[in-house]
Amino acid sequence: MPRVCSKIFSNEQVSGDFYLMKAECPNDARMGQFYMIRAWETYPVLSRPVSVFDTDGKTVSFLYKVVGKGTEIFAGLKAGGEITLEGPLGNTFPDLSGKIAMVGGGVGIAPFYLTARELKARHPESRIDLYLGFSDQALLVDDYRKAADNVIVDVGGFITDSIDPALYEHIFTCGPEIMMRVLYEKCRRAGAGDRLYVSMENRMACGVGACFVCSCKTSKGNKKVCKDGPVFPGKEVFGL
Numbered sequence: 001m002p003r004v005c006s007k008i009f010s011n012e013q014v015s016g017d018f019y020l021m022k023a024e025c026p027n028d029a030r031m032g033q034f035y036m037i038r039a040w041e042t043y044p045v046l047s048r049p050v051s052v053f054d055t056d057g058k059t060v061s062f063l064y065k066v067v068g069k070g071t072e073i074f075a076g077l078k079a080g081g082e083i084t085l086e087g088p089l090g091n092t093f094p095d096l097s098g099k100i101a102m103v104g105g106g107v108g109i110a111p112f113y114l115t116a117r118e119l120k121a122r123h124p125e126s127r128i129d130l131y132l133g134f135s136d137q138a139l140l141v142d143d144y145r146k147a148a149d150n151v152i153v154d155v156g157g158f159i160t161d162s163i164d165p166a167l168y169e170h171i172f173t174c175g176p177e178i179m180m181r182v183l184y185e186k187c188r189r190a191g192a193g194d195r196l197y198v199s200m201e202n203r204m205a206c207g208v209g210a211c212f213v214c215s216c217k218t219s220k221g222n223k224k225v226c227k228d229g230p231v232f233p234g235k236e237v238f239g240l
């Protein structure tokens with residue numbers, strides 16, 4: 001996968017540590033995929049994996065949270081500047097229809113904007129409920145309302161308390177590992193453990209399957225999150 005130097009159209013603070021960046025990049029990215037992004041030559045060495053928030057085929061956008069050196073550099077980039085993108089990488093959420101819940105925690109909401117839009121476009125008859133959990137401030141809720149049938153927001157509590165897994169044919173989740181584990185347990189107790197798909201955010205180095213840094217233990221052996229994932233059946237990861 002070649003690294004492409006891309007022009008930044010916009011890079012705006014959404015709220016607090018959260019930013020939305022849009023870059024020029026012809027692409028065929030699908031729901032749940034990610035790019036390895038860098039905006040430096042040598043330091044901090046590795047590119048950073050960030051999910052595709054949205055795409056129109058000509059541009060790609062990313063919702064990211066500043067947590068360290070790499071994302072701090074991203075936050076300082078200006079429209080007209082450049083970033084280097086490698087991707088789209090990884091697998092996608094499964095192309096399913098019916099009654100679907102998507103549960104995102106914090107910046108784990110990022111992949112569900114495109115995922116909800118893509119599934120709604122493919123299966124207009126499906127019903128998509130988005131559950132968005134935030135620790136202190138809700139983000140982009142009006143945008144997410146345009147992508148899904150219903151949006152449920154929790155601020156400061158546990159978004160996993162808001163969902164009844166028995167109501168859904170399929171459930172997708174992304175966010176802190178503890179949140180996804182709690183959701184898996186809740187699904188399992190409701191007899192819905194097989195209906196859950198999780199998007200893992202393990203730390204990465206190469207992003208293309210060459211180094212094992214992102215290795216994840218599953219019921220089918222160790223898997224590479226960058227190449228075999230990031231999306232896995234929840235039971236494979238949390239049902240061990």
Ligand SMILES: Cc1cc2nc3c(=O)[nH]c(=O)nc-3n(C[C@H](O)[C@H](O)[C@H](O)COP(=O)(O)OP(=O)(O)OC[C@H]3O[C@@H](n4cnc5c(N)ncnc54)[C@H](O)[C@@H]3O)c2cc1C
Pocket residue numbers: 034044048049050051052062063064065066067068069070071072107110111200201202203204230
């Ligand atoms: C497939 C995938 C998709 C992702 N999508 C997004 C996204 O859409 N938006 C977004 O903001 N972030 C996303 N991330 C996480 C993002 O890659 C990290 O936050 C980023 O690499 C941190 O880089 P940094 O240099 O700013 O922080 P570092 O200096 O590298 O780390 C700062 C702190 O963040 C922690 N950290 C770093 N990486 C991760 C990680 N992967 N998971 C949990 N904690 C981490 C470190 O332990 C440390 O405490 C994704 C990760 C993966 C693997």
Ligand code: FES
Pocket residue numbers: 203204205206207208209210211212213214215224225226227
């Ligand atoms: S990050 Fe190197 S194998 Fe996944």
